[in-house]
Amino acid sequence: MQTTYLLSLLFLLTQFSVFGQKPEDTEVWEPEPEVVSPGYSYASAPSDAIMLFSENSLDQWVGKNGNAVPWEINGDYFTVKPGTGMIQTKKSFNDFQLHIEWKSPSIIQGEGQGRGNSGVFLQGRYELQVLDSYDNRTYSNGQAASIYKQYSPLVNAMQRTGEWNSYDVIYTAPRFSSDGQLESPAYVTVLHNGVLVQNHVALKGPTVFVGQPKYEAHDAGPIMLQDHGNPVSFRNIWIREL
DSSP, X not given: OHHHHHHHHHHHHTTSOOTTOOGGGGOOOSSOOEEOOOOOOOOOOOTTOEEEESSSOOTTEEOGGGOOOOSEEETTEEEOOTTSOOEEESSOBSSEEEEEEEEOOSSOOOOXXXXXXXXXXXXXXXXXXXXXXXXXXXXXXXXXXXXTTTBOXXXXXXOOTTSOEEEEEEEEOOEEOXXXXXXXXXXXXXXXXXXXXXXXXXXXXXXXXXXXXXOOOOOOBOOEEOOOSSOOEEEEEEEEEO
């Protein structure tokens, strides 16, 4: 699909230096979010939710170039197959409530950004970071539950490595005028394992790895899950359009 190709190309271009800037220029290390113990990691879908994954089927998703999803399904969860690329929902969304559960591999490999890395892209553009941030230091605006390179989480509410985590997201899409000018930014609220970690923050633009984000007018977009080379697992994904 042309849209998938363009989004993938945009993501790849942001991985390289922009006008002499370096990735480290936008890494925030201090302050480090306080560690708190989460209370739960499961939520049942309400009756008006669209089930994006419950078990045994990824028919709501497509893989790279619109192909079938190559990730492995194991009953009530599925796992990233490293090297196969991002997947995205067939349906596109504007404002929504999203619930998604994920876990990093039980066997610890790597450190920092190399441990249990994935991401949930809202409208295919704005990344809510997935990372094993249990006793694993990295830059604060790149750890689990950060809005990547934009907002550090208020606290670190991670479960232990290999245990299930949940994100509950309230998302309001940006609004643009007829000539493409930004009228209102995207807003997002995130609860990580039931703990408020992003409180109605105004997004600065689509996620970039290098440099500063900048809005460009767009319509509804899919939920995308990132293949960052780590076998992260997902389950119990549902969404409510608002």
